[in-house]
Amino acid sequence: MSVVAEQIGGPGLEQVRRVRTEVPGPRSEELLRRQRSALPAGLGSSLPVFVTAAGGGVLVDADGNSFIDFGSGIAVTTVGNSAPRVVERASAQLDRFTHTCFLVNPYESYVEVCETLNRLAPVPGEKRTLLVNTGAEAVENAVKIARAATGRQGIVVFDHAYHGRTLLTMSMTAKNVPYKQGFGPFAAEVHRAPMAYPYRWPGGKERCAEEAADALVELLDRRLGAENVAAVVCEPVQGEGGFIVPPAGFLPAVAEICAARGILLIADEVQTGIARTGTLFACEHEGIRPDLLATAKGLGGGLPLGAVTGRAELLDAVPAGGLGGTFSGNPVACEAALGVFEEIERHDLVRRAGEIERIVLPALHAMAGRHEFVGDVRGRGAMLAVEIVRGGGDRTPDPARTAAISGRCHRDGLLTLTAGSYGNVLRFLPPLAISDALLKEGLDVLAGALAED
Numbered sequence: 419m420s421v422v423a424e425q426i427g428g429p430g431l432e433q434v435r436r437v438r439t440e441v442p443g444p445r446s447e448e449l450l451r452r453q454r455s456a457l458p459a460g461l462g463s464s465l466p467v468f469v470t471a472a473g474g475g476v477l478v479d480a481d482g483n484s485f486i487d488f489g490s491g492i493a494v495t496t497v498g499n500s501a502p503r504v505v506e507r508a509s510a511q512l513d514r515f516t517h518t519c520f521l522v523n524p525y526e527s528y529v530e531v532c533e534t535l536n537r538l539a540p541v542p543g544e545k546r547t548l549l550v551n552t553g554a555e556a557v558e559n560a561v562k563i564a565r566a567a568t569g570r571q572g573i574v575v576f577d578h579a580y581h582g583r584t585l586l587t588m589s590m591t592a593k594n595v596p597y598k599q600g601f602g603p604f605a606a607e608v609h610r611a612p613m614a615y616p617y618r619w620p621g622g623k624e625r626c627a628e629e630a631a632d633a634l635v636e637l638l639d640r641r642l643g644a645e646n647v648a649a650v651v652c653e654p655v656q657g658e659g660g661f662i663v664p665p666a667g668f669l670p671a672v673a674e675i676c677a678a679r680g681i682l683l684i685a686d687e688v689q690t691g692i693a694r695t696g697t698l699f700a701c702e703h704e705g706i707r708p709d710l711l712a713t714a715k716g717l718g719g720g721l722p723l724g725a726v727t728g729r730a731e732l733l734d735a736v737p738a739g740g741l742g743g744t745f746s747g748n749p750v751a752c753e754a755a756l757g758v759f760e761e762i763e764r765h766d767l768v769r770r771a772g773e774i775e776r777i778v779l780p781a782l783h784a785m786a787g788r789h790e791f792v793g794d795v796r797g798r799g800a801m802l803a804v805e806i807v808r809g810g811g812d813r814t815p816d817p818a819r820t821a822a823i824s825g826r827c828h829r830d831g832l833l834t835l836t837a838g839s840y841g842n843v844l845r846f847l848p849p850l851a852i853s854d855a856l857l858k859e860g861l862d863v864l865a866g867a868l869a870e871d
C-alpha cells in the first residue's frame with residue numbers, strides 16, 4: 419500500500435474487497451422497496467446498495483459488503499470520502515454556525531476559498547470567484563456573467579457535452595434520453611458544434627483537431643455571426659459524454675478562435691477539476707487559459723459547493739445584487755473546501771492522479787489487446803475509460819455488453835460507472851486516496867468481468 423493511501427485511507431475502515439451476499443443484498447433490497455414507494459421512478463442508482471460507511475478506496479453497504487470504489491460519487495470524493503482535514507474543518511464549523519446567508523452576513527471562509535481558487539486557477543490576469551452550490555449552477559452563472567459582460571447572447575457548446583439538468587444547462591447538454599426527453603421547450607440561443615472525438619471522427623483521428631476547429635469557425639462566422647456569440651463552453655475532457663479527450667491542438671485552437679472574435683471561453687471543469695486529471699485543472703494539460711472556469715464536485719470534498727472563477731472585469735461587470743443565492747457558499751462547505759486544498763497539498767494528490775494513470779492505463783491497454791470489443795482506451799490521470807464496441811473492426815457501440823460487464827464488476831465487488839452518448843463507455847474515477855493494492859485488485863476484477871464475455 420502506498421504511503422499516501424495509508425495516511426489518508428480512511429482510518430478504521432478496512433481497505434478490502436468483500437462480497438458476502440448477492441448484490442444488492444437482503445438489507446439493501448428491503449431499503450430499495452421503501453425507496454420505490456417513497457421516491458420518484460426517475461431517480462435511479464448505478465449500484466443500488468445502501469452505503470453505511472466509505473473512505474480510502476472502499477464503500478461499505480448495509481449488508482456488510484465492501485466495494486472497491488472506482489466512482490468517487492462521480493468524481494466528487496477525489497481526496498477520499500470523509501478525508502481527515504475535510505471532516506475536521508467541517509465539524510468545527512458545524513459547532514460555530516451553520517448558515518448566515520452570505521448575502522446577509524459574510525464570513526471569512528468564503529473569502530478564503532475564493533482567494534485560493536483565484537491563486538490556483540489557470541485564468542489570466544486579476545481574478546474573482548463566485549461560490550454556488552452545484553455544477554449546473556456554476557455553469558449557468560458563468561453563462562450569465564459572459565452575457566452581461568459581452569452584451570451578446572449566443573452560447574456555443576459541443577456534441578457529447580454534459581453541463582447539467584437545469585433548464586439552461588439541460589439545453590446545453592447534448593444527449594436527449596434521459597436528460598432532455600419530455601422536458602422542453604429548451605432555452606434559446608444555445609448552438610452546437612461538432613466535438614473533436616478522435617475515435618469517431620469521420621475523417622480519421624489525424625484530421626480530427628483541424629476539421630473540428632474548422633467546423634467551429636464555420637458555425638461562428640457564417641451561421642451565427644461571431645458578434646452575436648457571448649461564449650464557447652467546453653469540458654477539457656468530456657465527462658458524461660464518454661471521457662472524450664480532444665486531440666492535441668484542438669483546445670488551443672478553440673481558445674485562439676474565441677480570442678480573435680471577442681468570444682469568451684468558458685471551461686466546464688466540474689468533473690475534470692481539482693486534481694482529478696493529473697493537474698489541478700485539466701486546462702493545464704494544453705496550457706489553455708479560459709476567461710471563466712466552472713468547478714464543483716471535488717471542490718467541496720463531498721459537501722455541495724461550486725464556483726465560477728474568472729477575469730475580474732468579467733465578474734465585476736454584473737451589478738450589485740445580480741449574483742447570489744440563499745445557500746451559495748455555505749460555511750460548512752467552504753471549510754470542507756479549505757480542507758480539500760490542505761489534503762491535496764499535504765499528500766501531493768496532483769502527482770497521485772498521475773501515478774494512478776500510470777498504473778491503470780497500461781492495464782486497460784492490455785485488456786484491449788485481449789478483447790477486440792474494447793475499441794478505445796482513453797482519459798487523463800484518475801479519469802480513465804474504455805469504449806465497448808462490437809469489435810472485429812466494427813466500431814458500432816455495444817451498450818448491452820457494457821451494462822453486462824459493469825454488472826459483473828458490481829457482483830464481484832467493484833463499483834464501476836458507465837457513460838457516453840451511446841451508453842457504451844466504462845469509466846473509472848477512483849478516489850486519489852485509494853491504495854495501489856486496491857487499485858490493482860479492482861483492475862483484476864475488471865479483467866475477469868471482460869473475460870467472461
Ligand code: PLZ
Pocket residue numbers: 492552553554555557580581582583653657658686687688689690714715
Ligand atoms: N458539468 C462537466 O460532469 C455533473 C451528473 C450526474 P451538478 N455530472 C454528473 C447526473 O446524472 O445528474 C456535471 C458535469 C459537468 C456540469 C455538471 C453538473 O453538475 O453538480 O450535477 O449540477
